[in-house]
Amino acid sequence: MKISPDIFENTEVAYADRSNGELKKAKALFQLMSNNGLVSLGSSLANFALSLHLPVSPLFRYTVYNHFCGGETFDECKKTIQNLDKSGVGVLLNYGVELKEREEDFNKTVEHNIEALQFAGKNKSVKALCIKLTGFGRHGLFEKIQGGGQLDADEKREFVAVKKRFEKICNVAEKNDVPLYVDAEESWIQNPLDEMVEEMMEKYNRGKCIVFNTFQLYRHDRLAYLQSQIKRADAGQYILGAKLVRGAYMEKERERAKEMGYKSPIHRSKKEVDEDFNEAVNICLDNLDNLYVCVASQSELSNQLAMEFTHKKKIDPGNPRIQFSQLYGMGDNVTFNQAKLGFNATKYLPYGPVKEVIPYLIRRAQENTSVAGQTTRELSLINKEIKRRGC
């Protein structure tokens, strides 16, 4: 069966959960974000205001936060989750607090994630919890380990504490039967993160898939890494959990490689990234007997191809081993139309105190100015729906 790209044009399905008022607000927000100058000025001002502890939260709350986040508390999130569930869309929950550097903050993040796992365990619409390992340990520590630096006694203890925090989370995830999706981060800290995730997959992914690693296909070495991980899981008789993404740190990666004079780990062109991403989906769908996959992308073409592959390979669209996901607040035309066709469609839903989630929101705003075409596409779909409703 051919999945026509037209299926993502159905805006009535895409925005079924949005009121007229919400649609108009979304339109205003995307119009604002399409202005490069405004976003970079806004981002600098927000960072400046935060550093001075000025109250910028209300401004964020009623603009970007409500559009891209589930709420500050689980109770607030429940409303968003129930709303999505009405259209058959699940949720990947994420405690959106980032960029912490102190041991006490890492311990707090563990506690928050444990609460989230307990909440998710009782809520069938929450399909997984997404975590960042830099929420449990210092970026600088991971960078030193990857660079081959000798850890002193304190740093060794620090690393043991990071592993303990991660293991504690895996344990609670298993007890509550909630999968854990571990985000991929910058390439210069990714090796120790991968090693920790591999170790936990080997331990916890027996009979079911609790721990997932993330593969960033904008890196030219990740297709080979994915294949080696499939072999390793086969040999070790555990299940591989694979979240496939293109990658969020392209500019940063290229700048660092240039500055430090090494070959950039990122493909030279978008075309190469797209080819690797689609090939990775194909490979995963060919290995479903020992693998669970989450296709995490807003790209209409990649989603269309992935859906077509499932039909070609005679895989039931609702097969629990395949999940699709887009960020909450973006790509609704993909998510809601996938759900309507019976695919396991989900939204990546960050939650947490407005002030703490601001770095995530700034990234979303910047992405919507730098990702060519994405804002224009969101705007044209919203306009189409406003016109259809005549509101």
Ligand SMILES: Cc1cc2nc3c(=O)[nH]c(=O)nc-3n(C[C@H](O)[C@H](O)[C@H](O)COP(=O)(O)OP(=O)(O)OC[C@H]3O[C@@H](n4cnc5c(N)ncnc54)[C@H](O)[C@@H]3O)c2cc1C
């Ligand atoms: C559910 C979910 C989970 C995610 N988790 C992670 C994560 O753990 N780690 C992470 O890094 N990102 C993560 N992301 C973000 C993701 O990596 C992308 O930044 C984002 O989704 C945009 O890519 P796309 O596939 O949706 O769409 P597209 O618009 O098709 O692709 C845009 C992406 O293509 C790549 N690209 C664009 N231009 C070029 C170029 N000239 N050369 C090379 N590459 C180029 C970049 O990666 C860019 O982000 C996640 C996204 C989702 C939806």
